[in-house]
Amino acid sequence: PTVTDAATARARAIAARPVDAHDPNVAGVAHAIEGRRVVVVDEAISESYRKHMADTYIKLTGDRAQDGWSREKASDASVEGNAMAKNLGPDECEGGEGLGAVRAIAPYFFDQCSPARPIWATRCSVYAQNFADVDETHEDNHHDGDAFSVTAIWYPHERWHPHWGGETVFLSTSEGTADAELMLPVLPKPRRLLMFDSEQPHMAKPPAIISEPFAPSFEFNPKLASTRVAGNRFAVVTRSLCGRRTSAEMVADFDKNGDGGLDRTELSAMFEALDVHGGVSAARRLVQQKPKVHASDLDRYFGVPSPAELKARLRGAAAPGAEAA
Numbered sequence: 001p002t003v004t005d006a007a008t009a010r011a012r013a014i015a016a017r018p019v020d021a022h023d024p025n026v027a028g029v030a031h032a033i034e035g036r037r038v039v040v041v042d043e044a045i046s047e048s049y050r051k052h053m054a055d056t057y058i059k060l061t062g063d064r065a066q067d068g069w070s071r072e073k074a075s076d077a078s079v080e081g082n083a084m085a086k087n088l089g090p091d092e093c094e095g096g097e098g099l100g101a102v103r104a105i106a107p108y109f110f111d112q113c114s115p116a117r118p119i120w121a122t123r124c125s126v127y128a129q130n131f132a133d134v135d136e137t138h139e140d141n142h143h144d145g146d147a148f149s150v151t152a153i154w155y156p157h158e159r160w161h162p163h164w165g166g167e168t169v170f171l172s173t174s175e176g177t178a179d180a181e182l183m184l185p186v187l188p189k190p191r192r193l194l195m196f197d198s199e200q201p202h203m204a205k206p207p208a209i210i211s212e213p214f215a216p217s218f219e220f221n222p223k224l225a226s227t228r229v230a231g232n233r234f235a236v237v238t239r240s241l242c243g244r245r246t247s248a249e250m251v252a253d254f255d256k257n258g259d260g261g262l263d264r265t266e267l268s269a270m271f272e273a274l275d276v277h278g279g280v281s282a283a284r285r286l287v288q289q290k291p292k293v294h295a296s297d298l299d300r301y302f303g304v305p306s307p308a309e310l311k312a313r314l315r316g317a318a319a320p321g322a323e324a325a
Contacts, residue, residue: 026186030109033170033183036197037109040186044105044193045154049097054156057086057126058234059214069128082135083204084128088236090285093124093277098238101193102152103303106242110197112148113242115310118250118302121277123239126156129166131209131231137171137180140239141198146274147241149198154236155188157213162187166207166233168194173201188213188233198239207233241275247298250274261292 023029027040072085093099099121106113113119122141129135141149153168160166167185185205186194196202209231243250254262254270262270268283276282286293286301299306305313 026184027192031184033200034172036200038170038184038194038196038200039105039109041101041105041193041195042189043191044101045097045191047191050156050191053092053096053126053236054158054214054234057088058128058156072127082129083133086126086128088124088126090278090282093121093238094282096124096238098124098152098154098193098236099240100303101154102150102195102238102240105193105195106150106240109195110148110150110242112143112244113150115305115313117246118243118298118304119240120243120274120302121238121240122275123237123277125237127204127235127237129204129206129233129235131206131211133206135203135205137173137201137203139199139201143199145244147243150195150240150242151198152193152195152238152240154193155190156234156236157188157190158215160187160189160211160213164208164211164213164233165205166211167205168235169203169205170196171201171203188235204233204235207231243274243302246295247302247304248295250298251293251295259292261294263287263292267293 027042031038031040068086069084070086072083088096099119102121103115103119106119107115140151143149166188168188169182169186170184172181172183173179180201186192211233212230213232213234245253250270251260251262254266254273256266257263264283264287267287268280270276271283272279278285286297290297298304
């Protein structure tokens with residue numbers, strides 16, 4: 001067979017399959033990659049919260065621009081750190097808009113996430129990547145019998161142009177081999193939320209050296225360390241878990257005393273076992289409000305709406321799993 005014959009045979013095989021139509025509005029449809037959902041939602045984060053996060057954690061100079069950052073690897077197999085990371089505290093993680101968006105949006109796209117069951121964060125971080133930081137293909141987390149893992153990324157930039165690059169891209173394999181394909185690139189546009197199954201292989205492409213996500217400040221001093229310089233890209237990442245059990249079932253599992261509630265020791269054990277953000281310290285804060293924590297208290301803590309609120313929220317457009325509990 002000639003080269004032409006081989007090319008013709010491949011063309012016939014391709015023509016026999018359905019056309020893969022790409023919607024030009026990447027945030028207008030849900031995507032499926034190897035059977036796993038990827039969702040892009042524009043303006044999912046309020047402008048006031050975007051500005052708050054940028055002003056508090058990113059648009060800094062001098063010592064404040066360097067405090068709290070550490071070099072982080074994409075995975076244990078990475079040779080060196082791929083980006084700078086800064087972990088967020090409970091106010092921004094448990095009370096931030098990132099986790100709120102996961103709780104509101106995930107049940108519509110992931111069958112394992114129900115608005116009637118707890119959804120919680122395990123870790124929240126701000127990532128800074130410059131033009132010289134090369135990410136590697138990785139997965140964020142794995143599912144288990146207790147929970148289904150979802151990653152949510154949103155971008156705190158004031159602006160972003162396509163020619164600046166910096167896309168979050170999804171790949172056909174996490175092995176990083178030469179035959180892997182880029183399946184879906186997502187630009188880091190301001191206030192854009194990207195949500196996906198945490199087992200989905202992905203990586204962040206470095207931004208162009210000319211990228212300038214924040215307008216230059218009139219007070220900018222080139223002699224001071226700054227995160228405002230060109231060539232940077234930022235992302236706020238919430239790693240979250242969708243529980244497979246209701247709060248009442250969780251209480252029953254960890255209630256060693258059999259009194260229908262959890263004391264500090266029992267709640268700490270539960271939070272540690274479920275990898276709840278803050279672990280023991282989070283349990284301590286909750287127990288300070290009352291000596292025994294019941295299912296209704298956990299529902300409030302995990303953002304589970306009451307039955308009446310759930311019906312009102314889902315009236316006319318029920319989310320999958322709404323009747324599960």
